[in-house]
Amino acid sequence: MNTVTAATRGKSNTIGTLLVRLWKKNRIAYLFLLPWLIGLFILTIGPMINSFYYSLTKxxxxxxxxxxxxENYKTMFTSDTRYFTSLKVTFTYVFTAVPLKLAFALLVAALMNRGLRGLSIYRTLYYLPTLLGGSVAIAVLWRKMFGGSGAVNQLLLKFGIQAPDWIANPKYALYSIVALSVWQFxxxxxxFLAGLKQIPQDxxxxAQVDGASKIKQFLFITIPQLTPVIFFNLVxxxxxxxxxxxxxxxxxGGQGGPIDSTLFYTLYLYMKGFAFxxxxxxxxxxxVLLxxxxFFTAVVFGSSKYWVHYGDGGK
Known part of the structure; x- marks a missing residue:
């Protein structure tokens, strides 16, 4: 018993000595990191611990x-039908908006990579929706545009198309939000544009000498060379x-309507916490959202070894 105790003390002394040496060697770096560490523990780790405790309470x-x-988790998975609705809406949104946004962004980047004049101006103009799209003002504007008498329907009416009220119709309300997400490409x-410029022109x-068409060049050269960038954007x-x-x-309107067709997971979480x-x-x-x-991030990382190709030939 004494031998075990002595060994434990010896190990503790060794760890303590190592920590002291690390502090003495890197104390200047730790002092510079101190503001970030304080923020990490006070603003991130601390609230996360409190949140987990509250999840086990009423x-x-x-x-x-x-x-x-x-009990909260049990109720969530057994009797809360709106919870499952929020999951369905969120999954539909994510697996529709993300592929469309990435495809549209890659298409525009490929077009801009063809040596356009005033490229910096186009880059700025196309980047503006990303800066503005998450704001309340743009969301209000979007609601007006896709309303029954909004700009979108007025434009379609000029072509003889009688369109529905996109926001008020449960069949289309979610896809108007998908369109807003794609707009922020x-x-x-x-x-993508930065990645395209790194592909060797050789x-x-x-490929042109071998008679490959533009489509084949895009599919068999551009896409494989861009897989690290696609992977990053996807995550x-x-x-x-x-x-x-x-x-x-x-x-x-803060309710996830019409008929819960836009009841995002985060919106339902907000309603539960701050409305109810x-x-x-x-x-x-x-x-659960975390x-x-x-889970999906891990799936993307796990699958990356099969489809992400790096310039050194590795995966």
Missing amino acids: FDVISAPKYIGF GSSMII YYEA IQLIGSFQAFTQSFIIS YEMGYASAMAW LIIG
Whole structure:
């Protein structure tokens, strides 16, 4: 017993000595990192720990939280039908908006890579929607544009097309938000454009000599060479789309209507926490959302070894 205790103490002393040496060697770096570390623990890790605790409680913000174990999670997966509706709406949005946005961004980037004059001006103009698209003002404008008498329907009416009220119709309301997301393609486009400029022109010249068409060059040269950039954009857009909130909140009037057709997961979480004062339930929803995002991100990372190709020949 004494031998084990002595060994434990010896190990503790070794770890303590190592930490002291690391501090002495890197104390200047740690001092520069201190503001970030304080923010990390106070603004990120601390709230996450509190959130997980609240997810195990019945907490209405006003009174003290009451521990109930995993009842919030049980209710979420067994009896809350609106929760499953929010999941369905969010998955539909993510798996529709993300591919369309990336495809559109790549198309525009490919067109801009053909040596246009005033390229910097076009880059700025196309990037503006990304800067403005997440704002409340743009969401309000979008709601007006796709309303029954909005600009979109007025334009279609000139061509003799009688269009519905896109926002008020549950069949189309979600896809008007998808269109808003695709419109914010600027950041992905800029990254794609940077990736396109890194592809050696020798590849295309060799393909032209072999008689490859433009489509084949795009499919067998451009796409494989861009897979690291596609991978990066896919991860960023996937995470961001799962957290989309402002567009649904403004366009649906904060209710996820019509008939819950725009009830995003984040909007339902907000309603539970700040409208119904079920903060414990909302915290549980937040942790499930974290797991969902983590799962799909892990799937993308895990699958990358099969389709992402790097310039050195590695995967």
